[in-house]
Amino acid sequence: MIKDITIGQYFPGNSFLHRMDARMKIVLTLALIVGIFLCRSLVSIAVVVAVTFALIFVSGVPLKMVLKSIKPLAIIVAFTAVLNIFYIRGGTTLFEWRFLHITSKGLFTAFFMVVRIICLVIISSLLTYTTTPTVMTDAIESLLSPLKIFKIPVHTLTMMMTLALRFIPVLVDEVDRITNAQKARGADFDSGGLKEKVKALVPIIVPLFVSSIKHAFELADAMECRCYVDGKGRTRMKKMKLSFKDFIALLVVAVIFAGIILCNIYFKKVV
Amino acid sequence: MSAVISVKNLTHRYNEGLPHCHVAVDNVSFDIEKGDFIGLIGHTGSGKSTLVQHLNGLMKPSEGDVLIDGKSIWESKKSVRAAKFKVGLCFQYPEYQLFEETVEKDIAYGPKNMKLKEEEIRRRVAIAASFVGLKPEHLMKSPFELSGGEKRRAAIAGVMAMQPEVLILDEPTAGLDPKGRDTVLNMIENFRKSTGCTVILVSHSMEDVAKAASKVLVMNKGKVAMYDETEKVFARAEELSEMGLNVPQVSKVFSILRQKGLPVSDGIFTVDKAVEDIARLMKGGKAK
Ligand SMILES: Nc1ncnc2c1ncn2[C@@H]1O[C@H](COP(=O)(O)OP(=O)(O)OP(=O)(O)O)[C@@H](O)[C@H]1O
Ligand SMILES: [Mg+2]
Numbered sequence: 053m054i055k056d057i058t059i060g061q062y063f064p065g066n067s068f069l070h071r072m073d074a075r076m077k078i079v080l081t082l083a084l085i086v087g088i089f090l091c092r093s094l095v096s097i098a099v100v101v102a103v104t105f106a107l108i109f110v111s112g113v114p115l116k117m118v119l120k121s122i123k124p125l126a127i128i129v130a131f132t133a134v135l136n137i138f139y140i141r142g143g144t145t146l147f148e149w150r151f152l153h154i155t156s157k158g159l160f161t162a163f164f165m166v167v168r169i170i171c172l173v174i175i176s177s178l179l180t181y182t183t184t185p186t187v188m189t190d191a192i193e194s195l196l197s198p199l200k201i202f203k204i205p206v207h208t209l210t211m212m213m214t215l216a217l218r219f220i221p222v223l224v225d226e227v228d229r230i231t232n233a234q235k236a237r238g239a240d241f242d243s244g245g246l247k248e249k250v251k252a253l254v255p256i257i258v259p260l261f262v263s264s265i266k267h268a269f270e271l272a273d274a275m276e277c278r279c280y281v282d283g284k285g286r287t288r289m290k291k292m293k294l295s296f297k298d299f300i301a302l303l304v305v306a307v308i309f310a311g312i313i314l315c316n317i318y319f320k321k322v323v
Numbered sequence: 324m325s326a327v328i329s330v331k332n333l334t335h336r337y338n339e340g341l342p343h344c345h346v347a348v349d350n351v352s353f354d355i356e357k358g359d360f361i362g363l364i365g366h367t368g369s370g371k372s373t374l375v376q377h378l379n380g381l382m383k384p385s386e387g388d389v390l391i392d393g394k395s396i397w398e399s400k401k402s403v404r405a406a407k408f409k410v411g412l413c414f415q416y417p418e419y420q421l422f423e424e425t426v427e428k429d430i431a432y433g434p435k436n437m438k439l440k441e442e443e444i445r446r447r448v449a450i451a452a453s454f455v456g457l458k459p460e461h462l463m464k465s466p467f468e469l470s471g472g473e474k475r476r477a478a479i480a481g482v483m484a485m486q487p488e489v490l491i492l493d494e495p496t497a498g499l500d501p502k503g504r505d506t507v508l509n510m511i512e513n514f515r516k517s518t519g520c521t522v523i524l525v526s527h528s529m530e531d532v533a534k535a536a537s538k539v540l541v542m543n544k545g546k547v548a549m550y551d552e553t554e555k556v557f558a559r560a561e562e563l564s565e566m567g568l569n570v571p572q573v574s575k576v577f578s579i580l581r582q583k584g585l586p587v588s589d590g591i592f593t594v595d596k597a598v599e600d601i602a603r604l605m606k607g608g609k610a611k
Contacts, residue, residue, distance in 0.1 A: 064342060116340075226419075232381050233420035236412040237481060238436030240404070255432065258422035262467065 062184050067112040068297060069182040074191035076298040080305045081179045087305075087312050088168050088175075092323055096315035097167055103308055104171045113181045121177040122170055129169050136162035160322045185217035194292060208282055215271070223264065230259045325392075326354035327489055327521055328378055328410070332387035335373050339385060347373040349545035350387070355489070355523070360515060362536030362553070363525045366567040369542040371525045372415060375491050378523070379410035408437055411487030415494045415525075417478035421466035426457065426477045429466050433485040444484075451484035454514050456506065472503045479507070483514055490514070491523040496531055504528070508535050533557065533571040533592040541566070554590040573597045 069077070084103070091097045108118050122129075142157035180188070193210035200206055231241075234255045241252050335348040347370045355361060365371050376382040377389050380396040380403045389396050396406045411433075414420065423429035430451055434444045452462055455476040461469065466477055479495060492511065496504040508531055515522050526532050532539060532553070539556040541549040543566045549556050557563075560570040560578065569575075571592040577600075580587050588600050 114340075229414070230420060232376065233414045233417065234432075235381060236379060236407060236414070237420070237433035237485065238404070238407050239432075240436065255420075255422045259419050263419060 061180060063111075063113045063117060063181040065112045065182065067110055067182065068301075069107070069111045069178065071297065072182075072301055073292055073294050073298045074183050074187045075194055075292060076294060076301060077179055077183060078188075078191055078195060080301055081175055083305050083309060084175055085172055087309050088171050090312055090316065091164065091168070092316045092321040093319040094322060095319045096312045097164060099308065099311055099315060100171055101167060104174050107175065107178055111178050111182050113178065117181070118174055118177065122173055125169065125173055129166055132165050132169065133162040136165050157323065164323050185220075186214060189214040189217065190288070190290075190292065205282070207286070211282075219264075219267065222267070223260070226260060226263055227256060230256050325357055326390075327357050327392060328355040329390045329393075330354075330374075330377070330387070331390065333374070333377060333384050333389060334386040335370075335377065335382060336385045337373075347545055348377070351545075351547050352387075353540065353547055353550050355521060358519060358521055360512075360522045360535060360537045361524070362532030362539045363523055363542065364527070364529070364532055364539060364568060365542030365548075367527075370545040371542050372493055374542065375412060375493055375523065375525060378489070378491060379412045380404075380406035381412065408485055409487055410489045410491060411482040411485050412491045413479050413482040413493065413495060415497065417482075417495075418471065418474035420478055420481070421474060424465060425463055426466050426469065427452075427462040429477060430462075430481045430484050433481055437485060447484045447486060448480075451480040454483055455480045455510050472499055472506075475499065475503075475507070476510070479510070486518065487520065489521040489523065491525070493525045494527065495524070496526065496528060504531065511535065529557075529569050529571040530573075530593075533573075541568070553592070557592045558590065 088100050091100055137158045140158035140161045141155050144156045147154040189210045193206055196206045330353050333348055333351045337345045337347055363371050377384055391406055391409055396402055421429050427448055430448045431444050434447050495507050536553055539553050557570050557574055563570055573594055574592045577587050577591045591597050591600055
């Protein structure tokens, strides 16, 4: 159950996407997401789907793992689809029964929403699959550094983020370990009603809190012992540098972006 | 002689299907006889913890099967659950499983899950607490107020209170001082004597294993390297050291004495036996 959480999960590899500069990756991911929401015609959405699959292929992450990241969203996607089908009116009416109307525009909107959400999740999970959490937060810090002018403690914020990300696998392991220990004492997490199920979690949550707080104190001590001071004057072991392939990626995304807009102009808009 | 647990061609792979897939237990088969006290030793990462978690159905084998009393654990949902009560497993650093308001309630957690009657639970908690030497005033405390060693004992009591037929302890003495270790080992031995249960003790300390176990199972790189009576295993000192393991220090001393030409006996690996043997020599005894 807990193992299904794929956010922040890194998939080791050495693909083009793995080797790109993380800052460029973040910016281009955002650009692609904007592109996804600009799609209005069937051809442009087809372009987006093609690009998404091309990216999966380039990243070398197995399709199965990528699809796993969509699984938790299945309910939300289905819900959005149903809402759109029944609420949006326009175009030709295909079906009518009392207060229910299904129109062609509603169907198209629902279809677009589903495809958009799925592509969005896939593209953003590819970002985390191909970037280690530490590199990711470094990149975010670098991208946010202009905010320092407004006296926003960017370094502290990203340090908190690094630590939070860093501790996800630790906590996942811990949950596993505690769950196993309680299962060995006959804990039953599957049967019973909602109340029993929630109650069954207490033996996991209490030890988890205890050990998280312990981890936090230990970490604070360890950082102090190594003379950690906040922000100013810290240098990096690994400097981030833009390289040739980052500009190729930029060019490709620019072409895709232009393509989406051109398709919107030259083909029939359906939503 | 009947096998309580029998392991058949057990293989376990972590991260199946990922690039960092790792075979932790590799095609292992063996039987555990009723009433045995087995020491499970092996280098760090040799797969001991992974192996023992299969014996009570916590982990599902990638391949192979584990039988308890001749029946597969994985036969039905019910048998998986039953395995947890038949085979009590106490984890490495078990103190992290404590969660209740009082130590007493925490020890009662296992028996309560077995759906026992209130009186029976209380009786078992009292017995388990006395086995591990926790006094009534400890039982009323919060488990988080205990010292490290006391927490460990409370956690072990939590498993003992389920009165399993097989008790597995994963490094119960790790991080304890020598006296604390002896206390824990004595606790286990007392529990075994009075309940007649089978015990599997995972340990890095050859001394502990030599003192307590009647049989030793040696794991190496996910495979069973040796599985025999304690004397016979520790007699193969060279093979053990090739696997990064030691023999008990007493054995080392005795093998040096033997090289120096003293007529000491074979198969000595505990201090008590060593004292006996040296006393015999000093009285002018001959080699056996
Ligand atoms: N959750 C896990 N995911 C992936 N690999 C694991 C996991 N747990 C253990 N391993 C790997 O499996 C192997 C066996 O681990 P195991 O914990 O069984 O060793 P061990 O013999 O108990 O070691 P130790 O004496 O240090 O406790 C190790 O190489 C370890 O890296
Ligand atoms: Mg272990």
